[in-house]
Amino acid sequence: MQFIDRITIKVTAGTGGHGKSAFRREKFVAKGGPSGGDGGRGGDVIFRVDNNMNTLLDFRYHRKFTAKNGENGDIKNQYGHNAPPCIVKVPQGTLVKDADTGEILADLTELGQEAVIAKGGRGGRGNAKFANSANRAPTFAEFGEPGEVKNLLLELKLLADVGLVGYPSVGKSSLVSKVSAARPEIAEYHFTTITPVLGVVNVGELGDEKTFVMADIPGLIDGASEGVGLGHDFLRHVERTKIIVHIVDASGIEGRDPVEDYYKINKELKLYSEKIARRTQILAANKMDLPGAEENLQRLRELADKEGIQLFPICAATGQGLKELINAVAKALDEYVEEPDAEEGEKVYEAQAEDPDKITISRNISGEFVVSGKSLEKLVAMTNFGNDEALRRFQYIWRIKGIDKKLQERGIKEGETVHIGDMEFEYRE
Template identity: 85%
Template sequence: MQFIDRTTIKVTAGNGGNGKSAFRREKFVAKGGPSGGDGGRGADIVFVVDNNMNTLLDFRYHRKFQGKNGENGDIKNQYGHNAPPCIVKVPQGTLVKDADTGEILADLTEIGQEAVIAKGGRGGRGNAKFANSANRAPTFAELGEPGESRNLILELKLLADVGLVGYPSVGKSSLVAAVSAARPEIAEYHFTTITPVLGVVSVGDIDDERTFVMADIPGLIDGASEGVGLGHDFLRHVERTKVIVHIVDASGVEGRDPVEDYYKINKELKIYSEKIARRPQILAANKMDLPGAQENFERLKELAEKEGIEIFPISAATRQGTKELIQRVAQVLDEYVEEPDVEEGVKVYDAKEEDPDKVTITRNDAGDFIVSSKSLDKLVAMTNFGNDEAIRRFQYIWRIKGIDKKLIERGIKEGNTVRIGEMEFEYRD
């Protein structure tokens, strides 16, 4: 199965249904009043963590998700039906980002967890809602509010307890195969593992039923923190692990210095994330069954003492020392305390995050006046400009909000173009 851990998609929530402009026309009811009903709400785009998914592969072929629109209102004050939410299933460990702003919208780590990523539009109000003592027979109704649309980046971060780090061909895949039921491809060439492999490890004692998930993650190379090689594709998966098992080739059969490799790998981890670099780390000196390994192991013991970390001599090929390593890893996991997250928080949709009545006026290169306001953008989208009474209502709200005064302060002149949302018009004093 192909492993996909990053992709881009577009989601568009449903528009609200239009309100209805209607009047009671019934026998024996003279001069029936307004009776147009409201439109229904458009569909939200809701992401749900599905236990049956483990990659983002489906999104390679399905990149656009469109919520249904709410139903229009009808006569006799009949409301349109709300559209059911558009459910998008994602695997556990999916991070959802806004592709245009980089904002983190949701961090989906629990089975069944839900997050509203794009809100459906509100249904337009029917003309019955606008009747008052001053206007008992309004002829206009609102259009439905457009649903939100977002370009998204989906990233899948493995939810492993233990991450194996080290240069290519140091024996990470061999260790996973030796201590779990996972069977990663193993061969004598670099980058055999180009996608992460998860293995469930049993501690192994008769009275000990503890298990944990170990991830064999693609090998690091110099410059990975800057995206070189598999770079960020590797480091993204280390972020969620609780304990790092750092594997070095103690034999040095390929001409590599295991002590030098240790420092290079940790340098890349630290550059990418100080938080990752502070995770508990255990050093595993692999390939101890090969010539030259014992000599290098003495140097590695000095390194471990200097760095204040534990070291275990192992051979993944013969399984020498693997039981002791696994038991110690399980103990460190039991003692693990999550570091408080002080990084940028997950925001998820929050309608109160920005003041909808805030108005800003800017100029573009053509000299047009651009009026930006969430409430005005919504008003423009929901106003039927083919109805004179609706236009008068729009002009009234425009004056109430003091937009004319703000435009004059910005130096607007007769004939200048004003843009609000998708609408533009010529300014007249």
């Protein structure tokens, strides 16, 4: 199965149902009052963590998600039904960002966790809602409010307890296949693993069948912290691991120096995130069955003493030393304490509460006036300009907000074009 861990999609929440303009028509009631009902609310777009998903592959073929619109209001003050939410299933560990602003909308790490990503529009009010002492028989009703539309960037960060790091072909895949039921592809060439592999490791010797999740993550290369090669695709998955098992090829059979490799990998980790670099590391000297391994083991012991980390000579192919390594990892997990400060490498944008009554006026590239404002754009979208009463109500609110005065201060002239949302007007004094 192909592993996809970063993708862009578009979500559209449902538009609210339109309000109804209607009047009571009953026997013996000569002039019944307004009786138009409100429209129903549009459906939200909700993301839900699903246990049966472990990749974003499904989104490669389905990139647009649209919730249903609310039902329209009806006669006799009947309200339209609210639309059901559009449920989008995502794998555990999905980070949801607004692709246009970079704002983090949700970090979905728990099974069954839900987050409303795009809110449906409210239903338009029926004409019964606009009746008052000055206008007892209003003929207009509101259209439904449009639902939110968002372009999203989804990133999947593996939720593994232990991450295996090391250059390609040092034996990470062999180790995972030996200590868990995972069966990654293993071969004698570089970059065999181009997708992360998760394996559940049982630690039966510690009493009550403890388990932890180990991730065989694609091999690093120099410059990964700058995005070279698999770069950030690799490092993203290390962020949530608690313990790092650093594997080196003790034999140096491919001309690599295991001590030098250790420092190069840690340099890339530190450049990407200081927090990741501070995580507890356990050094595994693999391929101890090959010539040259014993000579390099002494140098690796000196390195481990200098860095203050544990070293385990192992052979993933034969199983030598794996029991001791796994028990040490399990013990380190038991002693693990999460750092309290926010995760580095992720900038969380504070969602600023926008003033709905704020009005701004600008010009587009054609020199035409553009009036922007949340409440005003909503009013335009929900106004039926084909109804004279509705139009007069809009003009009244327009004057109350002082938009005429603001346009005149910007130098608008008779007949010039004004844009508000999707509507276009010709300015008249």
